[in-house]
Amino acid sequence: MRITQGTFSFLPDLTDEQIARQVDHALAQGWAVSLEYTDDPHPRNVYWEMWGMPMFDLRSATGVIEELRECRKAHPDCYIKLNAFDSTRGFESMRLSFMVHRPPVEARYKLRREEGPARLIRYTIERA
Amino acid sequence: MGESIDLQSLLAESGVAAVLDELDRELVGLAPVKTRIREIASLLVVDKARAALGVAGAKPSLHMCFTGNPGTGKTTVAMRMATILHRLGHVRKGHLVAVTRDDLVGQYIGHTAPKTKEVLKRAMGGVLFIDEAYYLYRPENERDYGQEAIEILMQVMENQREDLVVIFAGYKSRMDTFFQCNPGLGSRVAHHIDFPDYSVEELQAIAEGMVAGLGLRLSDPARTALGQYLDLRRLQPNFANARSLRNALDRARLRQARRLLEAGRVDADMLMTIEAADIRASRVFDAAATGRTEEAPC
Numbered sequence: 001m002r003i004t005q006g007t008f009s010f011l012p013d014l015t016d017e018q019i020a021r022q023v024d025h026a027l028a029q030g031w032a033v034s035l036e037y038t039d040d041p042h043p044r045n046v047y048w049e050m051w052g053m054p055m056f057d058l059r060s061a062t063g064v065i066e067e068l069r070e071c072r073k074a075h076p077d078c079y080i081k082l083n084a085f086d087s088t089r090g091f092e093s094m095r096l097s098f099m100v101h102r103p104p105v106e107a108r109y110k111l112r113r114e115e116g117p118a119r120l121i122r123y124t125i126e127r128a
Numbered sequence: 129m130g131e132s133i134d135l136q137s138l139l140a141e142s143g144v145a146a147v148l149d150e151l152d153r154e155l156v157g158l159a160p161v162k163t164r165i166r167e168i169a170s171l172l173v174v175d176k177a178r179a180a181l182g183v184a185g186a187k188p189s190l191h192m193c194f195t196g197n198p199g200t201g202k203t204t205v206a207m208r209m210a211t212i213l214h215r216l217g218h219v220r221k222g223h224l225v226a227v228t229r230d231d232l233v234g235q236y237i238g239h240t241a242p243k244t245k246e247v248l249k250r251a252m253g254g255v256l257f258i259d260e261a262y263y264l265y266r267p268e269n270e271r272d273y274g275q276e277a278i279e280i281l282m283q284v285m286e287n288q289r290e291d292l293v294v295i296f297a298g299y300k301s302r303m304d305t306f307f308q309c310n311p312g313l314g315s316r317v318a319h320h321i322d323f324p325d326y327s328v329e330e331l332q333a334i335a336e337g338m339v340a341g342l343g344l345r346l347s348d349p350a351r352t353a354l355g356q357y358l359d360l361r362r363l364q365p366n367f368a369n370a371r372s373l374r375n376a377l378d379r380a381r382l383r384q385a386r387r388l389l390e391a392g393r394v395d396a397d398m399l400m401t402i403e404a405a406d407i408r409a410s411r412v413f414d415a416a417a418t419g420r421t422e423e424a425p426c
Contacts, residue, residue, distance in 0.1 A: 052242070059221045060253020062291045067249075 001108050003041045006081060007098040016065055019082070019100055023061035026084035031095055032056050033064050034085065035071055037078040041107055042125065054085060068100055077103045133177045142176075144169055144215045151208050156337070157330040161205060164321050165212065172216040189318045190218060190293045191285055193307075195300040196323025199371030202297045203257065205323075210255040213293055220291060221253035229263040232277040240273040244280045252291055261296035262306035278310055285316050326369050328358045334370050338377055339402065349404035357407055360416045380406040 004010060014022070026033055034054035038045065051071045055064060064082070071080055080101035083094050108128035116122055139145050148169060152162060171188060178185055190213065194202040207224050214222020231247055234240035248256065258264070266272040285294055296303065300322060307314030326334065335354055339346055346354065357376065361367055383406040388394050 053246075055246075055249055057250050058252070059223050059250070060291060062220070062252040063249030066252075 001106055003079065003099075003102065003106055005041065005043065005099060007096060009099060013102070014098070014100065016068075019068070020061040020065050022096070022098070023064045023082070023084075026096055027058055027061065029084075029086070029095070030088075031084035031086045033058065034083050035064075035067055035080060035100075036083060037071060037075045037080045037101075039075075039078050039107075040127075041079045042109070042127070044125075048079075048081065051080070054083075072101050079103065079107075131181065133180055135173055135177055138177055138180075139169075139173050142173070142215045142217075144173070144212055147208060147212050147215060151205075154337070155201060155204065155208075156333045157326050158201060158205070158323065161201075161321055161323055164319065165205070165209065168319070169212055169216065172213075172218055176217065187218070189285075189316065191317045192293070192295045192319040192321060193303060193317045194295060194297040194321050194323060195303045197299065197325055197369060199369030199373075200323035200325060201370065202323055203259070206255060206257045206295050206297070209293075209295065213255065219254055219293060223254035224257055225251040225254060226257040226259060228259050229274065232258070232264065232281075233273050235273075237273075240276045241280060244277045248280070248284050248292070251294075254292070256292060256294045258294065258296050260298045262298050262302045265306055265309055267309060278313060282312055282316060328355060328362070331358050331370070331373055335373055335377060338374060342377075342381070344381070344400055344402055347401050347403050350402050350407055353404040353407040357410060357412055360412050364412065364415070376407075376410065377402075379410065383409050 008014060023033055032054045035051035036048035037051055038048040052067065055067070058064065068080070068082070078101070079099060081097055082100045084096040086093065086095040109125050110128040112124050112126050114122040114124070148166060151165065155162070168190065175185060175188065192209070194206065196202055203226065206226075210219070210222050210224045213219045225247065227247055232240070232244045234243045264274040264278055266274055281294065284292065294317075296306075296317065298306070307317070332351070332355060335346070354376075358373070361372060361376070366372075380402050384402050387403070387406065388398060391398070
């Protein structure tokens with residue numbers, strides 16, 4: 001099952017050159033780029049591990065791509081996403097976030113249906 | 129013969145010719161430096177032509193070492209270099225990140241590598257200018273973290289040839305020792321450029337430029353006084369070429385301001401002119417009169 005999260009997730013995976021161009025765009029807007037990874041891509045899991053500190057004051061995407069390669073090498077079986085944070089007053093939040101790596105065998109999730117009192121049905125997504 | 133390319137038009141297209149001319153116009157003296165920069169620019173233009181004709185070649189390594197006494201224009205030239213490399217497409221952004229030992233070397237174990245890497249990341253796509261690079265290597269302390277920074281630098285200089293140019297700068301003699309102690313680093317730096325000291329005439333020409341930049345001018349006696357000042361100042365310790373000149377002019381401006389206040393009423397011409405008295409009040413002349421030279425003059 002293909003996990004879809006963040007921008008571009010319904011497109012084929014971006015190549016490194018395409019990622020670099022996205023990063024260049026983010027840097028041109030003055031956003032700080034950071035990398036995060038996790039082995040638990042559940043949509044409710046918002047706490048991914050940080051790969052190093054957010055990268056401030058960059059001018060070129062080369063450094064980010066280099067970090068991404070290192071992160072992939074260290075965590076080939078994890079999901080990696082790239083975030084671009086806008087520190088402008090009023091925004092102060094993520095402006096762009098997309099997956100840049102997925103493991104060879106993707107995580108599988110299934111829908112669980114639970115019968116509650118008074119014929120109430122609860123649904124949860126859980127790892128298969 | 130196949131298709132041909134006009135190198136001159138390629139040079140003009142890149143806008144580098146303008147930067148090079150500006151370099152010639154605005155920087156006084158420095159003939160060997162200018163020649164070298166022109167050579168590097170030519171090499172990059174020729175490489176571009178080669179690429180256009182489909183003759184693939186590895187990108188040349190352009191890491192450089194600028195040696196010379198303080199105030200000979202190393203940082204200024206490095207900044208121009210970044211622009212030139214950017215216009216010729218050797219680096220992608222063309223900014224200059226100037227650092228010293230403090231920015232690269234950490235204070236405890238495990239601090240240096242991330243610090244150096246962060247600086248390198250910031251410099252990607254531009255020029256990393258390491259001032260007084262020999263401080264990175266401290267042979268007297270074998271546990272000094274500087275060595276670690278040097279190793280990371282070497283690694284990146286080797287891998288990322290296409291997107292980062294590292295320029296080391298410092299005094300000639302100490303730089304030579306530095307490269308002798310780190311042969312790996314020395315062999316990765318292809319261009320060693322020596323910045324000569326300025327002659328008095330060159331310093332005078334620089335002074336004219338500086339004064340004009342401040343919206344001032346030197347009166348004729350002041351010009352003569354400045355020549356004599358430079359003759360004396362050059363023989364004294366801690367002479368830092370254009371930097372000393374700038375400081376001297378700044379102090380002359382202070383004296384001019386005081387003189388004008390005491391004069392009371394002024395006109396535009398007086399406001400713009402630095403007189404001989406403003407320069408002759410310098411302690412350099414006193415020192416010369418009394419034969420005292422050991423103390424750093426102001």
